[in-house]
Amino acid sequence: MSTNKDDLKGKFTEAKGKVTGDSTEELKGKAQQGLGKAKDKAQEAADKAADKVNEQVDEKKDESQDNDSGNNE
Structure with a gap:
C-alpha cells in the first residue's frame, strides 16, 4: 500500500504532539x-x-472482432 501525504503529515503531527506533550496534536495526527x-x-x-x-x-x-472476422469468410 502506498503512503500518502496525509499519512506522513499525520505521523509527523502525532510525533510532534508526543514530544511536546500536546494530546490534541497527537489526536489530530492520528485522525490525519x-x-x-x-x-x-x-x-x-x-x-x-x-x-x-x-x-x-x-x-x-x-x-466483436471475432464476429466481424467470421462474417468476412
Whole structure:
C-alpha cells in the first residue's frame, strides 16, 4: 500500500504532539493518518472497479472482432 501525504503529515503531527506533550496534536495526527488510510482504500476500490470495467470492454471488443472476422469468410 502506498503512503500518502496525509499519512506522513499525520505521523509527523502525532510525533510532534508526543514530544511536546500536546494530546490534541497527537489526536489530530492520528485522525490525519486515518484520513490517509481511508483515501488509500478508496483509491484501491476505484482502481479495482476501473480494472473490471476495462476487462469487460476488452472482452466485448474481442467478441466483436471475432464476429466481424467470421462474417468476412
